[in-house]
Amino acid sequence: MPRVRVAVTLKPSLLDSAGRTVADSLTKLGFDELQGCRIGKIIDLDVESFDEARIKEMCDRLLANPVIEDYRIEGVIG
């Protein structure tokens, strides 16, 4: 059974407050090279067979909110 991975991320124009908080913490740990940090979601879907159009439909209808998020179908990962 193929496992399909989808990555959902906040649109670049929006402030990711959680990512900023994590970045602050990494900086405090001494990672001075850090320029930014953004947090997204990985969603793994186990499907009978990989049909990209159907996965896209899942993203459009529920998994991502186009007002605030972008998504990327990364393909079959296992």
Place this chain on the structure above:
Amino acid sequence: MRIAVLKFPGSNCDQDAYHALRDDLGIQADYVWQDETSLAGFDGVFVPGGFSYGDYLRCGAMASRSPVMDEVRRFAREGRPVIGACNGFQVLCESGILPGALLRNVHEKFVCQDVYLRAETRRSPWTEAVDRIVRIPIAHGEGRYVADAEAVKRLEDQDQIAFRYVNAVGELDQDSNVNGSTDAIAGVLNEQGNVLGLMPHPERASRAALGSTDGLTILKAFELVSA
């Protein structure tokens, strides 16, 4: 006038809404479970706050796809009064009935306090009776209203901004915008003005014992529409 107070798994302000409507405003209200496919016999809808579906995926995402929401869409189209407070606001945005979205508060803190709101329009029944700065509680971690510049301009042009966070004398300032919302927006209307979504909880400001009755000025819309 009979109002449907929706219930999703994880709603927790449904009883507050029910009692504010019935006991404080004297309006008939009944609970309606999310799986209902008909709102026949109802005249308006209250989408309550809480943590529907545990806020999984996105706040309001799953609730907004539940069967009863098709009826809420119909009510919205037909000009019937619909209000969503807190998680209810998130549900209305996720369902596409209202524009924009709610993200985590800019400072990442859950905020539970009273806020002051200024009504920005009088064209909606939801703001018609709000003739002063009102004090109403909020309790949320994800209430930062966002919409892109074009959408905000459209909200302005079409007079869809219902409330802004202000200080006690009605002025905009940075401290009063408690969650970092775009343009201090606390509540928005649909184009027709019959649907209101807001992060503050008018149902928790419905009697003196709760510390404020200002919420009634908003909830009165249900009466105004039926009159």
